[in-house]
Amino acid sequence: MSQSVQALLFDVFGTVVDWREGVARDAAAFLQRHPGARQDAYAFADVWRGRYSPSMEVVRAGRRPFTRLDQLHRENLEATLPAFGIDPASVPEDQLQWLNRAWHRLDPWPDSVAGLTRLKARYIVATLSNGNTSLLLNMAKYAGLPWDAILGAEAAQAYKPTPQAYLRTAELLDLPPERICLVAAHNGDLAAARQCGLKAAFVARPREFGPEQQTDLVAEQDWDWVAGNLIELAAQFQA
Amino acid sequence: MSQSVQALLFDVFGTVVDWREGVARDAAAFLQRHPGARQDAYAFADVWRGRYSPSMEVVRAGRRPFTRLDQLHRENLEATLPAFGIDPASVPEDQLQWLNRAWHRLDPWPDSVAGLTRLKARYIVATLSNGNTSLLLNMAKYAGLPWDAILGAEAAQAYKPTPQAYLRTAELLDLPPERICLVAAHNGDLAAARQCGLKAAFVARPREFGPEQQTDLVAEQDWDWVAGNLIELAAQFQA
Numbered sequence: 001m002s003q004s005v006q007a008l009l010f011d012v013f014g015t016v017v018d019w020r021e022g023v024a025r026d027a028a029a030f031l032q033r034h035p036g037a038r039q040d041a042y043a044f045a046d047v048w049r050g051r052y053s054p055s056m057e058v059v060r061a062g063r064r065p066f067t068r069l070d071q072l073h074r075e076n077l078e079a080t081l082p083a084f085g086i087d088p089a090s091v092p093e094d095q096l097q098w099l100n101r102a103w104h105r106l107d108p109w110p111d112s113v114a115g116l117t118r119l120k121a122r123y124i125v126a127t128l129s130n131g132n133t134s135l136l137l138n139m140a141k142y143a144g145l146p147w148d149a150i151l152g153a154e155a156a157q158a159y160k161p162t163p164q165a166y167l168r169t170a171e172l173l174d175l176p177p178e179r180i181c182l183v184a185a186h187n188g189d190l191a192a193a194r195q196c197g198l199k200a201a202f203v204a205r206p207r208e209f210g211p212e213q214q215t216d217l218v219a220e221q222d223w224d225w226v227a228g229n230l231i232e233l234a235a236q237f238q239a
Numbered sequence: 240m241s242q243s244v245q246a247l248l249f250d251v252f253g254t255v256v257d258w259r260e261g262v263a264r265d266a267a268a269f270l271q272r273h274p275g276a277r278q279d280a281y282a283f284a285d286v287w288r289g290r291y292s293p294s295m296e297v298v299r300a301g302r303r304p305f306t307r308l309d310q311l312h313r314e315n316l317e318a319t320l321p322a323f324g325i326d327p328a329s330v331p332e333d334q335l336q337w338l339n340r341a342w343h344r345l346d347p348w349p350d351s352v353a354g355l356t357r358l359k360a361r362y363i364v365a366t367l368s369n370g371n372t373s374l375l376l377n378m379a380k381y382a383g384l385p386w387d388a389i390l391g392a393e394a395a396q397a398y399k400p401t402p403q404a405y406l407r408t409a410e411l412l413d414l415p416p417e418r419i420c421l422v423a424a425h426n427g428d429l430a431a432a433r434q435c436g437l438k439a440a441f442v443a444r445p446r447e448f449g450p451e452q453q454t455d456l457v458a459e460q461d462w463d464w465v466a467g468n469l470i471e472l473a474a475q476f477q478a
Contacts, residue, residue: 124380126376132413133388133390133411133412133413134411134412134413137363137365137387137388141363141387147387147388148376148379148380148386149372149376149386149388149389150387150388150389151372155394172393173372173373173376174309174372174373175373
């Protein structure tokens with residue numbers, strides 16, 4: 001079956017990079033500059049990330065024009081700060097910008113670069129992420145992710161799991177959906193991709209949301225491929 | 240000055256790859272399958288390419304919605320065949336598709352991969368081409384071009400030298416135009432980029448149009464950088 005796939009498209013946050021550790025690392029440095037603030041960097045990462053899906057939902061529902069993720073992250077950051085005892089208006093602009101770009105400075109999971117490098121030798125490997133182009137590009141330079149192309153929500157002008165996010169990406173690649181495989185650690189993303197005719201590969205990332213993670217621990221459908229990490233996936237794809 | 244530049248964006252046809260040799264090579268193979276046809280593969284490449292700018296001009300002038308280059312190439316191919324004694328309706332569809340994708344199979348100039356690889360270590364290197372995304376992506380896989388991102392007309396939905404082609408690309412990169420340098424072998428492309436506030440680097444490709452080339456032999460303005468090839472350019476950028 002892998003013979004017919006020409007492009008592997010990757011969800012990025014959680015699937016390729018560890019957003020929680022990366023955001024918590026930079027949040028810790030930020031919080032230390034605000035001694036009166038609640039010093040819980042993991043909680044900060046979780047609360048900030050908790051606003052991610054609701055903020056995209058406004059766009060997905062058509063109540064707001066397409067807005068890049070950097071902007072949503074910024075609004076969500078300002079909404080997060082008060083719960084940690086910080087008035088956003090009191091924070092210098094360059095500190096806010098620096099913290100907001102924590103999402104550009106995320107480390108890959110230990111297997112990501114090696115797995116992608118192997119897959120790249122035989123397939124197109126590209127992003128299909130809700131992150132905006134510059135975020136994903138800066139992250140790739142930071143983390144050494146060897147993408148052939150940066151695709152996803154901004155190029156498609158639609159956030160996953162809206163069908164247009166998958167279908168417009170297939171159109172940009174000029175490939176029928178069945179020649180494309182989405183790789184993701186999230187069953188919901190894969191289900192939406194399969195609805196659009198893409199193949200689906202589940203990669204387990206059971207600590208994406210920290211040690212207490214309850215969701216997406218296992219494949220919840222008979223996905224076309226299921227792997228424990230991207231090196232295992234490369235082996236399944238004979239790459 | 241190079242300190243302030245973060246991204247080098249490249250014109251591709253002629254600047255990075257030798258379209259004339261590549262198209263003539265595949266045209267020769269195609270023409271040999273049509274023994275009654277005029278067997279002049281370089282003339283075929285030149286006539287086909289001659290229709291390139293006029294076909295984009297219809298889009299640039301707003302008389303046609305944005306149409307990807309693969310489609311314009313296909314229409315231009317069908318318009319070119321009769322002058323070589325071939326009725327396009329008599330050619331099997333797979334042969335037409337194969338020949339049209341000659342533009343996906345172009346070889347780099349001898350210095351391109353080495354120069355881009357050096358520049359990539361210090362800068363974002365991406366396309367800013369009128370080629371569509373899948374064309375540029377397939378070419379990169381074929382030719383080993385190490386792009387960080389595939390940008391240009393299709394992502395911007397505007398053909399160079401329309402200002403939107405440069406400005407929307409800057410927006411996708413989330414960089415002010417002056418932090419971006421366009422690298423091109425064509426003075427006109429560089430002039431349009433400079434009008435938009437980008438930096439400009441001229442790379443001489445005096446045989447792009449064959450041994451009789453009359454245009455773009457030298458830098459016609461005081462471009463920010465002028466180089467004989469991409470390895471020289473990398474040295475000028477301390478990369």
